[in-house]
Amino acid sequence: MPPVQLHSTEHRGEIKLCQKCGRTNTTEFPDNVSQPVQYGPRIRGFTVYLHDYHLSLIIAVVNYYLMLMGVK
Numbered sequence: 001m002p003p004v005q006l007h008s009t010e011h012r013g014e015i016k017l018c019q020k021c022g023r024t025n026t027t028e029f030p031d032n033v034s035q036p037v038q039y040g041p042r043i044r045g046f047t048v049y050l051h052d053y054h055l056s057l058i059i060a061v062v063n064y065y066l067m068l069m070g071v072k
Helices: 041-053 058-068
Strands: 015-017 024-026
Antiparallel strands (some): 015 024
């Protein structure tokens, strides 16, 4: 089995207060970023597949991902 290759994209934003005018400036994120943590369509689809089709408990799906990614 080939090794799993993970890909992640991190978006960082700051909130700054202008000392001159008092205006708060915030970062704009891409339109598809709406939550602090998001997963791509493939991982979401596979999770639904494992949970619904195989009737796996969510904890079993989480443990599967932990084992697959080498997290102890």
